[in-house]
Amino acid sequence: MSTLVLMAHRDGHIIGSSARLISAALQLGGEVDVLVIGHQMAGCAREAAALAGVNKVLVADDARYAGDIAEPAAALLAEQAKPYTHVLASASCYGKDVLPRAAALLGVSQVSEIIEVIDEATFKRPVHAGSLIATVRVDAPKKVISVRSTAFEPVGEQPEAECIALDPYGETLGVQLEGEELNRSGRPELMGARVVVSGGRGVGSRENFALVEALADKLEAAVGASRAAVDAGYVPNDFQVGQTGKVVAPDLYIAVGISGAMQHLAGMQGAKVVVAINRDADAPIFANADYGLVGDLFELLPELTAKL
Amino acid sequence: MKIIVPVKRVIDHAVRVRPSADGRSVEAASATMAINPFCEIALEEAVRLKEQGIASEVVVVSIGEPAAQEQLKAALAVGADRALLITTEKALEPLAVAQVLAHVVAEEGAELALLGKQAIDSDDNQTGQMLAALLGWPQATFASKVVINEGRATVTREVDGGLRTLSMPLPAVITTDLRLNEPRYARLPDIMKARKKPIDQRELSALGLELSSQVELLAIEEPQPRQAGMMVESVDELLEQLKNIDKVIL
The missing domain is CATH 3.40.50.620 (HUPs)
Known part of the structure; x- marks a missing residue:
């Protein structure tokens, strides 16, 4: 073998x-x-x-x-x-x-x-x-x-x-690279990151995502998102954590304003410790989190970032 | 230019799936069925290429049980010109599907195969790449933008860390990502018209292909639930836990 x-x-x-x-x-x-x-x-x-x-x-x-x-x-x-x-x-x-x-x-x-x-x-x-x-x-x-x-x-x-x-081998069949647009934020890549902070629909806008990014930068974390946040245009497509997006396995996963659809949970189930922050106490994400904090993310995120 | 679009009949994404009683398959008896959403995106792109005058004909193909007629009728209603249903009782693995599709593409003389990047039931993400290999064609997977011009396809692909644009000569295989387009809904008159469009139905065995069958499904189960967590009342309590109990932040 x-x-x-x-x-x-x-x-x-x-x-x-x-x-x-x-x-x-x-x-x-x-x-x-x-x-x-x-x-x-x-x-x-x-x-x-x-x-x-x-x-x-x-x-x-x-x-x-x-x-x-x-x-x-x-x-x-x-x-x-x-x-x-x-x-x-x-x-x-x-x-x-x-x-x-x-x-x-x-x-x-x-x-x-x-x-x-x-x-x-x-x-x-x-x-x-x-x-x-x-x-x-x-x-x-x-x-x-x-x-x-x-x-x-x-x-x-x-x-x-x-x-x-090795000697080069294989034909390109006429395929040519025309251009690249790669994100170079300086943050760790999602799939290998030790800490991931993800935002969902609850974050509300592209501008508000700065709160998620500020927390991520304090923790030297990668930034992720739910499909709903990507569909709403808050962040680029390759931020999506889920079965059809990126699958992550950090030591710490912080889900902010994410309700917890099955396809998102599939992308984060390898995380060791999951923290969920959401206004809705009934959100399914809480059943899949080690720590749940119910409240307004616009107050809780700046407080968390400041106390780190 | 003729385009082939494979269409898979799957359990609707909104259905909560469960293992069957014997734990050997997925309980599907009473489930609502639908076109795989990624196939819908591929179909929409093909129909738009026809509307732009770039494609001459859009042919949809499904492989599976006769009930997949339902999904082919839906595909005809949003603008496919013809439908082909290759019937079989067996669930085929991606390589076998690619073998059948390669046969269909050659028979039809198609110049472009547009596929969804994966089916939402088996989540394999293989068929398009395998079809390209069997045909000896170039491939552009996970497309978020497709432009066809003078015998070449220019495709922007979603890759880890961003986007990458490739160009390639036709014929080619393109697989679609989630945000290539927003599929339209069929209009009622078109649904009525689609009912009258013929579906060419053939037995898989009549194609005389020797198909790969190398993967056996032994069991289907629900994932282990996560251990129940705890609710914390404040940021301070959360930080206390993360720093001193789990030691995941310093």
Whole structure:
């Protein structure tokens, strides 16, 4: 048994949940190698090599992979996957884009967003927006699996494992990167953050969201939002925490003005401690919180921020 | 340009789903069924491309039980030109769905496949990417904006940390995110007209495809409920707990 892990990266660093992804890979029981695909990847490769349990890192560094274009990456991943029994990636946007394409090139099915490894072929995964948990067994010659990394504890560090450069492989099929608009707030990324402060419809406006952001900055936290807040235009789409948005697993999750729809709860159930602040004492979020505080967020948030 | 839009029949998002009595499937006997919301967004985009004169025909396809006729009629009522229903008793996994769709796309000579990024029942988020791989076509997943011009698609994608815009030659596969558009409601006269539009119904077995079947569902259960928490009366009490009991803030 052996596992190849496709690692996502951003701004020259592997994504924050990578240490959790390796931990899921190690639970399968075999040797774990990492594949890093991109342009100017030396730093990412060394970061991956320093994650405890990684055997070696394969690096495909070429301009064709810039902008996370899926077509050449999936072709390369399918080619490199040949000697392995398992292929893993995080259920980040990058993993979701590339992994199913590689699975189809290999002619095998994929199991998406596992939250538990039962044995090397049996996994648990949320379905129906997190309302239900399915146990599935995959009987494929090669097991291709995306991982909800937040469900796994991170591994530590190790002296850097060997990094091996690969020859570039795979065609872009005429796909070109035309532009990027990436948020560079300086705050930690949602999926790897230790603390997350999220706002919902109750925050009321884009301007009022500054209260959520002020609390987040005091706690060095990432900022999230419910679907209702995103739909109302208070924050950009990629702030959305939930089954169809980002899934987070911080030590502390503070939900402000969020009622607690199932699909939002599915995105935050990995949090260790959940605090809910809401005006409505009957909001479902309170049944899913460790601490509930009923009251006006426009008074409570500034007070909380000031007392930290 | 002909567009194929797959449409999945799913339990309506507002229904509270529960495991069946034997814990092997989802209780669906009396549930309200609907078009998967992400498929609705894909359909809306296809219909708009037709209205702009960019698409010549929009063909909707569903794979599953004969009752999916209901969702195809709904799709015809919002502007699809034709509907194809491939019937099967079996629940197909995404790779098998992609195999069937690849067959349909080739048969129809379509130049664009527009799909929802995921179905709200199985939450797999695989079919579009797999279809693109099987066809050897480029893909643009999680689209929040689509422009078709001179044989190329320019697609803005929702990615971690923001937006990324790609362009690619057609034919291509595009999967839609939540905010690409707001699907319209069907008008009553169009619903009446859609009733008369034919649905081409075929048995899956008649296609002669060898389909992947590699994932077995062993159990369906409700998630573990969170341990009951406590209500606090003030910010001071909350901070006391977080600092001294849970030690999650310093």
